[in-house]
Amino acid sequence: MPGKTADELAIRELTAGFNHLGSRKRNSELAATFVENGVFVARDKRFEGRSAIEACFDPQQLGAPVNIGFGVTGRLGTTVHATTDNLIIVEGDEATQLSFMVVFRQVPREVVSGGLVIATERFEDRLVRTDDGWLFDPRIMTVLQTNAAPDSSLQQVGVVESPLE
Known part of the structure; x- marks a missing residue:
């Protein structure tokens, strides 16, 4: 089915774009991956609307970047994402996706031995x-x-109650 394949590919590209935009601190564009009044839930916090989603990715909201000896590093710009196992179900103009991500983030050595959060x-x-x-x-x-x-x-x-279940 070409339509189904095209939809799944577009959703995968949206997901990858979300990761890259966040890592590059392009918060406005990242927020535009949501509907106008969209919701993002992370770290037991709920952000509703594009402006709130954009603000939640502000480095000051997530913890100020720090210099650990080779330039300023911190929460987002020092992150590598690997999204996998996307399970996408398309039903007309709506879809669901379940995916997993492995995240590698450079942090001060005081936070984690070796300075790498996984x-x-x-x-x-x-x-x-x-x-x-x-x-x-x-x-x-x-x-x-x-x-x-x-x-x-x-x-x-903690585990967040999912409205998808």
């Missing part, structure tokens, strides 16, 4: 087809595992 995350997404293509609403992130110290700013978040 986390696994689950994303539960609902998407809608719009005139601008597929967009998220909502996107729910749950950290499954991390080597970050529980008392650090990168602590593991």
Whole structure:
């Protein structure tokens, strides 16, 4: 089915774009991957609307970047994402996606021995087809595992109740 394949590819590209835009601190464009009143849930916090989503990716909101000896590093710009196992179900102009992500993030050595946080995350997404293509609403992130110290700013978040279930 060419339509189904094209929809799934577009959703995968949207997901990859979300990751790249976040890593490059292009918060306005990242927020535009959501419908106007879209919802992003992460770290047990709910951000509703594009302006709130944009603000949640502000480096000051996530913890100020730090210099660990080779330039300013911090939460987003020092992150590599690998999204995998996307399970996409398209039903007309709506879709759901379940995916997993492995995240590698450079941090101060005081946060984690060796200065590298590794986390696994689950994303539960609902998407809608719009005139601008597929967009998220909502996107729910749950950290499954991390080597970050529980008392650090990168602590593991609790399980978030999913509106998709």
